[in-house]
Amino acid sequence: MSDASTPTNGNGPKSAYFLAHADEVTERRTLAVLVDNEPGVLARVVGLFSGRGYNIDSLTVAEVDASQHRSRITIVTQGTPHILEQIEAQLLRIVPVADVIDITNSKTGIERELALVKVAGTGEKRVEALRIAEIFRAHVIDTTNESFIFEVTGASEKLTQFVDLMRPLGLVEVSRTGVLSIKRGKEKG
Amino acid sequence: MTAKTKAKPAPAQDAAPRLMSGAQIVVEALREQGVTVMFGYPGGAVLPIYDALFGQDAIRHILVRHEQGAGHAAEGYARSTGQCGVALVTSGPGATNMVTPITDALMDSIPMVVITGQVPTHLIGTDAFQECDTTGITRSCAKHNYLVTDVNQLARIMHEAFYVATSGRPGPVVIDIPKDIQFATGLYVGKDGITKPTYMPQRKPNMDAIRIAADLMTKAWRPVFYTGGGVINSGPRASAKLRELQELTGFPVTSTLMGLGAFPASHPDWLGMLGMHGSYEANHAMHDCDLMICVGARFDDRVTGRVDAFSPKSKKIHIDIDASSINKIVRVDVPIVADCAEALDALITEIKALKRKMPDLTPWQGQIDTWRARRCFDYKNSKDVIKPQYAVERLHALTRDRNTYITTEVGQHQMWAAQFYHFEEPNRWMTSGGLGTMGYGLPAAVGVQAAHPDALVIDIAGEASIQMMMQELSTAVQHNLPVKVFILNNEWMGMVRQWQELLHGERYSHSYSESLPDFVMLAKALGGHGIRCDKPGELDARIIEMIDHPGPVLFDCRVERAENCLPMIPSGSAHNQMILGEITGNEIGEAGRKLV
Numbered sequence: 001m002s003d004a005s006t007p008t009n010g011n012g013p014k015s016a017y018f019l020a021h022a023d024e025v026t027e028r029r030t031l032a033v034l035v036d037n038e039p040g041v042l043a044r045v046v047g048l049f050s051g052r053g054y055n056i057d058s059l060t061v062a063e064v065d066a067s068q069h070r071s072r073i074t075i076v077t078q079g080t081p082h083i084l085e086q087i088e089a090q091l092l093r094i095v096p097v098a099d100v101i102d103i104t105n106s107k108t109g110i111e112r113e114l115a116l117v118k119v120a121g122t123g124e125k126r127v128e129a130l131r132i133a134e135i136f137r138a139h140v141i142d143t144t145n146e147s148f149i150f151e152v153t154g155a156s157e158k159l160t161q162f163v164d165l166m167r168p169l170g171l172v173e174v175s176r177t178g179v180l181s182i183k184r185g186k187e188k189g
Numbered sequence: 190m191t192a193k194t195k196a197k198p199a200p201a202q203d204a205a206p207r208l209m210s211g212a213q214i215v216v217e218a219l220r221e222q223g224v225t226v227m228f229g230y231p232g233g234a235v236l237p238i239y240d241a242l243f244g245q246d247a248i249r250h251i252l253v254r255h256e257q258g259a260g261h262a263a264e265g266y267a268r269s270t271g272q273c274g275v276a277l278v279t280s281g282p283g284a285t286n287m288v289t290p291i292t293d294a295l296m297d298s299i300p301m302v303v304i305t306g307q308v309p310t311h312l313i314g315t316d317a318f319q320e321c322d323t324t325g326i327t328r329s330c331a332k333h334n335y336l337v338t339d340v341n342q343l344a345r346i347m348h349e350a351f352y353v354a355t356s357g358r359p360g361p362v363v364i365d366i367p368k369d370i371q372f373a374t375g376l377y378v379g380k381d382g383i384t385k386p387t388y389m390p391q392r393k394p395n396m397d398a399i400r401i402a403a404d405l406m407t408k409a410w411r412p413v414f415y416t417g418g419g420v421i422n423s424g425p426r427a428s429a430k431l432r433e434l435q436e437l438t439g440f441p442v443t444s445t446l447m448g449l450g451a452f453p454a455s456h457p458d459w460l461g462m463l464g465m466h467g468s469y470e471a472n473h474a475m476h477d478c479d480l481m482i483c484v485g486a487r488f489d490d491r492v493t494g495r496v497d498a499f500s501p502k503s504k505k506i507h508i509d510i511d512a513s514s515i516n517k518i519v520r521v522d523v524p525i526v527a528d529c530a531e532a533l534d535a536l537i538t539e540i541k542a543l544k545r546k547m548p549d550l551t552p553w554q555g556q557i558d559t560w561r562a563r564r565c566f567d568y569k570n571s572k573d574v575i576k577p578q579y580a581v582e583r584l585h586a587l588t589r590d591r592n593t594y595i596t597t598e599v600g601q602h603q604m605w606a607a608q609f610y611h612f613e614e615p616n617r618w619m620t621s622g623g624l625g626t627m628g629y630g631l632p633a634a635v636g637v638q639a640a641h642p643d644a645l646v647i648d649i650a651g652e653a654s655i656q657m658m659m660q661e662l663s664t665a666v667q668h669n670l671p672v673k674v675f676i677l678n679n680e681w682m683g684m685v686r687q688w689q690e691l692l693h694g695e696r697y698s699h700s701y702s703e704s705l706p707d708f709v710m711l712a713k714a715l716g717g718h719g720i721r722c723d724k725p726g727e728l729d730a731r732i733i734e735m736i737d738h739p740g741p742v743l744f745d746c747r748v749e750r751a752e753n754c755l756p757m758i759p760s761g762s763a764h765n766q767m768i769l770g771e772i773t774g775n776e777i778g779e780a781g782r783k784l785v
Contacts, residue, residue, distance in 0.1 A: 036387050039336065040324060051329045082516065089513035095333040095353055098387040 024080035028057070030103040030111055030181050031088070036096035037063050037071040044094050045073055054079060054087055058113075058156070060178035070098070074181050076156075101183070108184040114177045115159045120147040121170030129169040136162045147172070211340045211371040212237035215304065218347035220247045221380055224275050226266060226639045227251070228259035232279025233319060234306025237371035251639055251668050254660040256283050258632035260290020261658070264299045265636030268619045269594055271424055273355050274301040274636065280308055281319030284365070285326065289626060291361045292330040296623025297447060298422055300359035302350050303331075309369040310338060323365040332360030337367065340375030348380040357390030358511040359422055390510060394527035394535050402482070402506045402523045403539035409480035411553045412440040415463065418447030418622070419485015419509060421615045423529035427451070428615045430533035431484065437540060439550055441557055443471035445486050446607055447622045454611035460557070461566075464492040465758050466604040469565035469767055470557055475500050476764035477556070483507045485529045488518040489623070498763035508532040565756045565769055566608055575725050577602065577677045577748040581609035581649065584675060587732050592644045594637045596620065598630040598654030601683035601754045606649040628657030631674060635661055638670040645673070645736060652678040652745075653702050659711070665741040666716035673735050673742045676708060679750045687753050691772055692782055712743035723747035760784040 035041045042061055049056050058076040063069070077087060091100045103109035117138070119129045122145075129148060133140065138152035147170075152162050156179055163174055209217065215238050219227065228251045231239045242250055253259040256278045263274030274294075278287055284305040294301045308317040324336045333353050335346045346364060354362040406412065414435065420427045428451045435442055435458060442452045443460040452459060461468030463475055472494075475481065481503045486492070493499045496518060505521040507514075508529055515524040525532050568578045581602075595610055596619040597603040603620055612618050619637060621629040630648040638646040648655075655676055665672045677683075685700040709719030718738050722731040722745070735742045756767045761781025768776055 039338075040328065040334075043325070044328060047329050086513065086517060089515075089517075093511065093513050095385065095388045 024082055026078050026080055027084065028076065028078050028104070029084050030109065030179055031075045031077065031091070032101040032103055032181050033073040033075060033091055033097060034099040034101070035071050035073060035094075036098065037069040038096050041071070041094075041096045042073065044096070045075075045091065048090055048094065049075075049077070049087075052086075052090060054083065058178040060180055074103075074179055076179050103181040103183070106183055109181055110184060111155060111179050111181045112153055113156045113159055113179050114151065114153045115163065116141070116175045117150045117152060117163060117166055118147060118172040118174075119150065119166050119170050120172050122146055125169045129166060132162070132165050132169075138162065207377040208374055209377055210237065210241070211337075211343050211366065211373050211375060212241040214340070214343045214375060214377050215347065215366070215371070216241045216245065216248065217377055218344055218380075219275060222273070222348070222351045224248055224273070227275040227277055228253055228262040228266070228636065228639075229277030230256050230259055230279065230283060232281075232283050232306060234280035234308060234368050235277060235283075235304075235366075235371070237368065238277060238304070238306070238366075249639070250277075251635065251664065251670075253632065253635075253664050255658065256286035257289050257628070258635070258658055258661040258664060260287050260301070260303065261293070261626070261629050261632035262636030262639070262661075262664075263301050263303075264290060264294050264297075264629075265596060265619050265633030266640045267294075267299050267301055267636075268421075268633075269616050269637040270640045271616060272300070273351055274299065275304070276301065277304045279306045279319065280323070281321045283319075284321055284323040287363075288326060288330060289624075291327055291363065293621055293624040293626045293629065294361040295330055295332060297621065298359050298418060299361065300355040301361040302354050303361060303363045305363060305365045306371070307336070307365045307367040310367045311369070313367065323363065327363045330361075331363045332358075334363035334365065336365045337370050340370050340373040343370065343375060344378045345383060348378075348383040349385055351380070352383055352385065353388060357388070358419075358514075391512075391526050392510070392528040392531055394508070394525045394532040396535070398523055398525045399532070399535045399539050402525065403536055403543060405480055405504055405506065405523065406438060406440075406482065406536070407540060407543055407545040407547050409440075410548045410550070411474075411478045411556075412438070412480040412482065412550075413460070413474045413478040414440050414442040414452075414482050414484060415444075415475065415486055416442060416448045416451055416484045417445040417486025420448055420451040420529050421485075423485065423510075425615060427485070427528075427530035427533060430530050430537065434533050434537050434540075437537060438547070440482070441474055441554070443467070443474065445489065445492055445622070446620060448486060449607060449618045450612035450615045453613045455613060462607050463764075464489075465494070465760075466608065466754055466756065467492075467758075468608075469563050469756055469769065470560035472758065472764040472767060473560045474557055478503045481505045483509075483521070484533065485509060487514045490518075493518060494758045494766075495761055495763045500764070563769065565767070568752075570725075571749070572725060575723065575728060575746060575748045577605050577679065577752055578609055579725065580675075580677055580728065580746050580748055581605050583728050584647070584649070584732055585610045587729065588645060588647065588736065591736070592641070593617065594619065594634075594641060594644055594646045596630040596633040596637060596646070596648045598648070598650045598657075599625045599627045600651045600654055600685075601679075601687065601752075602649055602651040602654075602677040604684075604754045605677065610649070627654040629654075631655060631658045631672070632661045632664075634672040634674070635665050635668075635670055638665070638672050639668070642670075646671075647673045647675055650674050650676045651683060652676050652680065652705060652708075653682040656706070660715075662712070662715045662717050662741055662743065669740075671738070671740050671742075673738075673744065675735070675744045676746055677748050678705075678708070678745050679748050679752065680705065681750060683752075684754065686751075687772075690753070691759065692777055708743050708745035712741075717741040717743055719743050719745065721745040721747065
């Protein structure tokens with residue numbers, strides 16, 4: 001999912017009358033949004049981003065606590081510090097949103113992504129693909145005489161790097177989960 | 190579920206678990222929430238609820254003529270009482286006609302619960318007759334919404350909806366109820382103990398922030414209170430606390446359009462409304478102040494003008510119950526997330542405890558008097574033609590000593606009403622500020638009158654706006670709601686005409702109100718009383734005739750056609766660049782022309 005929103009200028013607060021903080025630099029931020037798993041909650045969160053013109057670079061969602069009906073949405077977004085502050089505040093306004101955690105700024109945040117990568121080829125290219133997969137600690141989860149499907153996990157940049165290396169070796173298609181995140185240590189949230 | 194086999198729902202009792210139909214649950218929940226008046230329009234998908242309303246007298250149902258009217262009436266009811274407004278409409282077109290009032294209530298933070306019927310559960314998603322995705326459509330324009338899929342959740346959802354609508358920053362909540370759920374039998378639960386753990390608005394202020402704010406306030410030389418609709422929404426206590434804090438400090442007060450009435454307009458420290466059509470003294474005080482105390486306002490673009498030139502020399506304190514309002518448009522120095530009344534109360538206590546000798550405000554008051562002396566609202570009166578400003582002035586003079594509520598439509602007349610009708614108390618002024626909905630005023634007046642049957646309720650209107658919801662005069666006639674519609678008829682969509690004069694070389698594209706109805710005849714046709722006046726000398730007598738008429742009145746006040754609403758901050762300009770006297774056509778630069 002590259003961009004679920006309308007284009008933004010990404011350089012300041014929204015105002016009909018000029019932008020006051022045009023000098024602020026755009027940052028990338030990973031947010032964990034804990035929500036009540038009720039109908040339409042994902043639409044509320046995604047709709048907020050499109051409605052207010054914020055970016056979504058990646059989005060992952062699943063229920064994480066069935067007894068409490070709690071789901072965790074991980075969103076990778078971009079914006080100036082001012083916009084990012086607004087995004088957090090606006091998310092917290094949504095009635096079923098319980099908490100918003102800034103993983104990027106927490107310093108103890110860990111981000112991981114999983115990709116399934118299909119590569120087809122024969123001969124030297126097939127051997128090279130397997131060799132690179134080993135370096136990236138990718139697992140082969142399906143194989144035919146002419147193809148592999150690799151499962152690779154890690155930081156998003158690592159996955160992108162792996163996919164780039166596979167491209168000349170017969171890359172067919174890629175499926176990625178989007179970023180997941182959690183904090184280090186024994187504390188929750 | 191065995192409960193469904195019961196033919197008759199159990200009679201209402203206070204202790205034992207109560208089984209009843211979904212429709213009865215709706216009515217019972219409304220009754221328990223203290224609803225005595227609601228506005229609506231029946232249709233196929235809400236017939237069971239209308240059946241449950243039949244023959245009961247706890248809730249008065251006002252039948253409107255168009256669903257949008259029900260929504261604005263509920264808004265008017267809510268604004269004038271501080272209670273939650275309630276509207277009931279059917280599925281499909283009933284729901285889509287409610288989208289404008291729902292959005293209006295969201296923008297102006299009005300507590301409202303809207304109940305919409307929906308096609309039966311098994312038909313949802315089949316493009317059934319009068320089906321629409323109501324929760325999908327209203328998701329971005331309501332504070333929250335629900336699609337009820339289990340009758341046993343209905344009572345809880347009803348109570349939760351009222352809690353969400355009225356707490357925190359108030360707003361509209363939509364409950365979409367499929368027809369089969371209205372027929373099904375389920376358990377009624379009372380409102381006690383209803384909580385929403387993910388939704389807990391912060392009411393009490395952070396005391397560190399209060400201490401910093403109090404310190405700044407006791408050291409300020411050029412302070413100003415910038416108050417907004419949040420003071421009204423917080424309730425009468427907030428207005429009382431604002432007055433108390435002002436008395437303690439002596440600071441001048443200005444207000445947004447939404448906040449008029451929280452501070453008395455007759456007070457010597459009142460600066461008048463600020464913003465695009467605000468007073469010269471209010472806007473200059475905002476621009477030159479050294480401390481701005483924003484209470485329940487949100488730095489709207491009509492208020493700030495050009496943001497990069499907005500109050501450049503001031504420290505800013507911002508009290509708002511909605512954290513997302515803080516630092517949204519303008520960076521502030523002291524954010525206070527809290528209910529206005531709580532924050533103002535804490536400030537009063539803290540400032541008193543400081544026992545500090547405060548700076549002498551005389552030079553600042555002197556400066557403000559200099560701005561006041563420009564008399565920015567002066568206009569050239571006429572003996573031959575009624576000036577719109579004069580009409581509102583006379584209306585104010587002749588109604589100020591009565592129990593009066595004012596609503597407006599949107600446009601020039603709205604701004605003249607804000608400038609020339611002076612409010613002393615909160616909840617007396619109902620206007621569509623954020624969304625700017627033409628057609629708001631008449632149905633809102635219906636809602637206000639339903640809440641205050643003995644009050645004088647006047648919709649100050651324009652001849653263009655009034656035609657958008659004209660049919661609601663019929664509602665007023667049916668329900669004996671003697672609203673007065675005071676139309677400032679200049680035969681133009683005045684604000685559009687003014688902007689075309691200012692921005693588009695006097696090319697008046699489609700802004701002339703052609704083929705106007707004869708409003709006197711129209712009033713008669715709808716069962717009301719019509720009055721026309723075009724002579725300044727007769728205006729007072731005609732206004733008194735309007736006031737004294739026992740039923741609804743449509744007053745066609747023929748006013749100067751080409752009058753501009755001034756003063757004005759042209760779009761793209763700063764607070765200290767107001768147009769005062771006349772428009773020359775060169776006020777707005779290239780960049781400003783592209784703005785709204």
